[in-house]
Amino acid sequence: MVTASAVRRANAxxxxxxxxxxxxxxxxxELAARTNLSRPTIDAVLTDLGPVAAPAPATASGTAGRPARRVAFDPSAATFAALDLGARRTRxxxxxxxxxxxxxxxxxxxxPLPEVVARTxxxxxxxxxxxxxxxxxxxxxxxxxxLPxxxxxxxxxxxxxPALVENDIKLAALAEHHRGEAAGSLVLVQIGHRISVAVVLEGQILQGAHRLAGELGSQRGMRWxxxxxxxxxxxxxxDEAQPLLEAAARGDTAAQQEIAEFCAQIAPRLATVLLTVDPDRLVIGGGLxxxxxxxxxxLREALARLLVTDRAPEVVAARLTADGALVGALNSAYTQFSEHTLGVRDLPAPWSEGITA
Known part of the structure; x- marks a missing residue:
């Protein structure tokens, strides 16, 4: 049964x-037309929303009578912060x-983390x-x-x-899901100094019963x-792959062979993940x-040799190679704490395009 309070929350x-x-x-x-709500309901919702829905200067309606009343979303109604913790720096x-x-x-x-935010x-x-x-x-x-x-x-x-804490690769996967082309599910493989995996299904991070989903490095003795x-x-x-990748891009056959061997070695575990989850997309992130x-x-070739199917997920590069965790953390906090900050529960995040990788 849908309660009156649930209806009010949905309207807001x-x-x-x-x-x-x-x-x-x-x-x-215009607001009534976009929401399919009545004018009296709109009036009641705007009262509930308070300062986040701010009055805007009225404009002439083109007919006799008072100018039409207008309202606008006030971006200054709340601010949100995201922190990305690294070995040497915190962004x-x-x-x-x-x-x-x-x-x-x-x-x-x-x-200290609160001090990092305060210094902004x-x-x-x-x-x-x-x-x-x-x-x-x-x-x-x-x-x-x-960071032990x-x-x-x-x-x-x-x-x-209020603060939300989550694994950085899982947050980066969530950001890729929302910022990339439409996909019901994806697997993010972050390749830098290490390899990490995260899964997003139907727009949600796959956590598992113990928040260990994707934590392949937790298997004792596992080596990529x-x-x-x-x-x-x-x-x-x-320790740095960039010189090798640059040599391969220039046509160095030894460098190309080393990269092909690397892909051949990581492909079996990735194939197991892909066949277990069956995602729409495999996203490769990280510095590499x-x-x-x-x-x-x-990597596509190595996976193709292992997957006996013509319906393998597409393999693409991440859109956010440096800022995925930041964007994911910011927007997850936005949604989880939207009721506290903006007075509306579970408000979808704007997934800002203002950050560049």
Whole structure:
């Protein structure tokens, strides 16, 4: 049974989305037409929304009588912050309620997280935190190879405002799902110094019963390649693959062969994931994805040799090679805490296009 309060919440959500997505202030008649709500209902919703739906200057209606009343979404009604934690630095993004960037800063990793946000000079109403580690079901950090000092910490409790904490690769996968072409599901494989996997199904991060879905590195003794050391990838060029990829792009056959062998070694595990989840798309992210077809082409070939089907998912490069975790953290916090900050529950995030990778 649908309750009256549920109907009011749905009406408020519809009105706020219509106002936020409009290019200019709307008259009450225009808002009613976009939401299929009556004028009295619109009036009641606007009262409930308060300052987030701000009156705009009235304009002449073209007929006799008073100018038409107009309202607009007020982006300054709330601010949101996202933190992306790394081994040496913490990046911080702050946006307004429309997803427009207000600050993008970087601090040393030893600066306390609330202080990182405070140094932007802004006071966000909610925070999303992207962590390079495995999350415990209780919200604490279970393990982090990159930042071992995070283990056992309840990062959300360190903030005076509501905060969401999630694995950075899972957040990046969510960002790819929303920012990329339409897909019901995707698998993100982040390839940098290490390889990480995350899955998004029907627009939601696949967590599993213990928040371990995709955490292939948690298998004891698991190695992606014969030369990887404790999960860290190594190459003939050392710890950095970029010189190797550049040589391969120039036509160096030895470099091309090494990349093809790398793809052949990681393909069996990826094929198992693909056949288990059967996603629409396999997205390759991380620093190595910038190599484009130099990496993607041999990976497609390696997977094609393993998958006995003509319905394999497409393999594409990530759109957000550097900012996926930030965008995912920001927009997840936006949706989860929209009732606290904007007065409307489960408001879809704007998935700001203002951040460039």
């Amino acid at each position: 959500r519809d009105c706020l989305l219509a106002l936020r997505d409009a290019e200019q202030p709307l008259t009450l008649a 911080c993004l702050v946006t307004d309620a429309a997803g427009h960037p207000l600050a993008l800063t970087e601090e040393s990793a030893d600066v 000079g802004l006071s966000p109403g909610a925070v999303g935190i992207a962590v390079p580690g495995i999350m415990h079901p209780d919200g604490t950090v279970a393990r982090s190879i990159v 000092t995070l283990q056992g910490r309840d990062l959300a409790a360190e903030f005076a405002v 390649t014969a030369t990887s050391e404790r999960g860290r990838l190594t190459w003939s060029t050392g 994805s910038r190599a484009g077809e130099t990496l993607l082409h041999p």
